[in-house]
Amino acid sequence: MKIFAHISWLFATIIIAVSLTIMILTFYILPRPYSRKLSAWLIRISIFFTVEVKGKEDPKAQMFLLNHQSDLDIVVMETITSRDLTWVAKKELFDMPFFGLILKLPQDIAVERESKTSLIKLLKDAKRVLKTNRVITMFPEGTRSTKDKMLPFKSGAKIVADANRLRVQPVVLIQTSKYYNIKNFYYKPGRIKAIYMESFVADKNDENWLKDLREKMQKVYDNELANNPSHR
Template sequence: MKILNSIISFIKLAAGAVCVFFTGLLCGINPKNELKYRKGCAKFLTSLVANDIIIEGEVDKNANLLIGNHTNNLDIALMETVIPEKLIWVAKKELGEIPVIKYMVTKTDMILVDRSNKRSVLTMMKEIKERTNRGFKVVLFPEGTRNQKNPAKMINWKNGTKAVAEKLNLKVQPFVIINLPYAFKKHPFRIEKQTLKVIFLPSFNPKENPDWFEETKAKMQNILDKEYQKL
């Protein structure tokens, strides 16, 4: 049975890859409808791993910087599914070099950054300001990369997120994703749908609390501890 589930899971992965490929292609051909294509692909990808999605808290319509934990590539698809409005993602510049897939970032107001280049970081700040001035929400993962070691324990946060929030005076709303990486099993590989949860914390202005960065991480870690204890 596990072998059969593995075969089915690899077929699902292939279907997901095809979905991403054609979404990129459509974004390149008709960028005016990119949001429709992105949201459709995100819902399909999320359906591969989610039996149900539980949402706690509410998205603050006035928050313009969302920050959350990052444990899987499908974190992006999940958040695109949960939040109907257009989200702006900050991605590494290499994604803009992948044939066809690059259209999903270059034709959709996404922001590409070369973290090793200081000028690129300054350009990122300017682009984030431009996007938020246009009313979009920007999403950042303070961990800077996927945490593949232990989804219940966040890895160190990068100071870039703190600098963005404070220098651009953005209203911040944290979120916590629960249980998504456990949809992917090993030995043998298979996908087992899970009940996923997204918890939105209250939003705030960083100017009101100089210790917001450390305190927010502690609050999010506390939520992770409690949620994974239940599981």
Template sequence: MFKDLGKYIFMIELGAKYIKVFKKIYFHPFITLKYGYKELSRARGEYSNKVLEFLNIKVKLIGEIPKKDKVLYAINHRSLLDIIVMENIFYAHDKNGTWIAKQELFDDPIYGRFFEYSGCISVDLENKRGLINFFKTIKKVFSKVDDMNLYIFPEGERYKGEGIQKFQSGAAKIAKANNLDIVPIYIKGKNEEAFKNAPYEKPFTIEVYAGDIISYENLEEKYLEFYNSVK
């Protein structure tokens, strides 16, 4: 019980400190959108690295993160750790990018400001006008940030079953509308349990597989081929 309480207190207190960091960048009146996203990406990575260090969790990447940008990373979703693990990888590869997240996360009284001020882009799947504004926002960002990347969970939400849950259509539509390549990512393991059992006395390793670049056509089918090759 105290072990669980300790890590949540650490993450919340650290998150509160980084919300202040994000806020200064997010509301800065004199920096470009490109520089702002770069600084927010770096700060999210720093936060994630500190959390993983506290939990004594290491990340092992199998495969390569491409040097090119304007890529959409399609990632499976199982755990609270997923974003933190991926931010560790993107930080190590000096990637400028942000997450696509449901509007309900931005409305959360605890984590909402963290998502908003760290540069994540919200989407309201239930609101037609919200969807239109979302695609306009993405288009604007890519017109002004030439080294931008997007991170998305195509399943839409955490999936506790075996295998991969059916994809929502958003990832393919975003990639098509913005002429983005897609890199499939598979985070291996039952990482809800990994988080539950942390922090560890000895380092615990989470494996992450990165596939080759694919196009948006038949995205789910191509992702499943990649998943079956590494599971």
């Protein structure tokens, strides 16, 4: 069974690489954001996973905040919304061969941890993006967590949202690492669930809203696992 999962992971990874190459080749041919959407849909269809969406996307949302477990998270989000997403990612990813180009071409936002100058740049880049009606999309945990407990949320999301008084919509993804786990070389097709929570306008006077949001998202995640045995 593990051998089959490893073979499936290799197949899925090849599909992902090919689809991302197509995104690069079509970026200047297709209107944005269709090259990225095409790539995401090719991945989703070719490796045989489906997505069940619960709740409704707020068409006025200016920022999406997602929990992060797997590389599939980006594919899921790109295929459940038609909006042009601007992903915020650590600068090291932008410097990587090939994958860095996937982030640079659409002008996604790079952040450098523990850097005050990077924070200033983040705020400037956020203003640039908002003027083009793109949606700032972040993993506030800052890195993947393959466990069922979300990591503490980094302050960057709150700083950007507060500075621009953004309408924020949280999205909870259920156990995506159960299907694609790059560390364990594991993949199996399945049905991933994405839950849109209620949107809200960031209030800079509320110092704890990001911390409270993590608790609310964790509660949604825990309730889904408790009430749906198929996720376990």
